[in-house]
Amino acid sequence: MKVEKSSDVSKSPVEIENAKGVEIRWLISKEDGAENFAMRMFELQPGGFTPLHSHKHEHEVFVVQGQGTFVCEGQEYEFGAEYVIFVPPNTEHRFKNIGDSILRFLCLIPASAA
Amino acid sequence: MKVEKSSDVSKSPVEIENAKGVEIRWLISKEDGAENFAMRMFELQPGGFTPLHSHKHEHEVFVVQGQGTFVCEGQEYEFGAEYVIFVPPNTEHRFKNIGDSILRFLCLIPASAA
Numbered sequence: 001m002k003v004e005k006s007s008d009v010s011k012s013p014v015e016i017e018n019a020k021g022v023e024i025r026w027l028i029s030k031e032d033g034a035e036n037f038a039m040r041m042f043e044l045q046p047g048g049f050t051p052l053h054s055h056k057h058e059h060e061v062f063v064v065q066g067q068g069t070f071v072c073e074g075q076e077y078e079f080g081a082e083y084v085i086f087v088p089p090n091t092e093h094r095f096k097n098i099g100d101s102i103l104r105f106l107c108l109i110p111a112s113a114a
Numbered sequence: 115m116k117v118e119k120s121s122d123v124s125k126s127p128v129e130i131e132n133a134k135g136v137e138i139r140w141l142i143s144k145e146d147g148a149e150n151f152a153m154r155m156f157e158l159q160p161g162g163f164t165p166l167h168s169h170k171h172e173h174e175v176f177v178v179q180g181q182g183t184f185v186c187e188g189q190e191y192e193f194g195a196e197y198v199i200f201v202p203p204n205t206e207h208r209f210k211n212i213g214d215s216i217l218r219f220l221c222l223i224p225a226s227a228a
Binding site (some may be wrong): 004028033034035037082083085087095 | 117119120121123128140147148151155176178186187191193199200201202220224
């Protein structure tokens with residue numbers, strides 16, 4: 001069982017190629033006993049982005065704060081707070097902060113991909 | 115693929131015994147191609163609550179707006195916006211809105227429980 005303010009969960013930089021200004025908090029994971037899927041919070045600084053990439057697992061995304069663009073299979077979509085985004089497996093995608101403040105979104109993945 | 119404002123996803127009342135003032139939006143589910151887990155938004159009116167109940171699947175919860183109490187295995191916890199809550203399988207639990215405005219939280223479950 002876990003009840004915690006998400007901002008109290010530790011944050012670490014995402015140090016992968018072609019990412020800029022991205023940090024992650026693992027809010028709920030196997031460490032908490034979550035066997036099926038994991039909840040992470042991504043925080044992107046203004047101008048920050050995740051790499052254009054694809055993988056065999058899906059993403060379930062909920063935008064908590066900020067303004068961004070989501071590129072998926074070559075199409076670009078704008079989003080703001082409280083948007084929900086489903087990224088199917090094996091689709092090339094990228095998130096970018098286009099606002100003046102931080103962009104924060106939840107991104108959930110199957111535990112097998114964590 | 116799905117990109118949608120969560121408030122545009124249709125909402126329906128939760129009509130189960132011992133629930134009061136509860137509505138649900140299925141933000142991401144098998145209908146969207148999500149095979150592993152489902153994202154729902156629960157909306158509880160002031161004074162609203164979910165039943166005290168347990169089941170064999172876990173919950174992963176993120177509080178979007180409002181103030182509430184979470185009871186789990188007889189212990190009560192207060193929470194507000196941006197709290198994260200993990201409810202392990204087979205633990206008796208309940209959510210209640212103790213604020214003056216709506217309480218909204220994401221609650222994710224394995225697809226097998228949807």
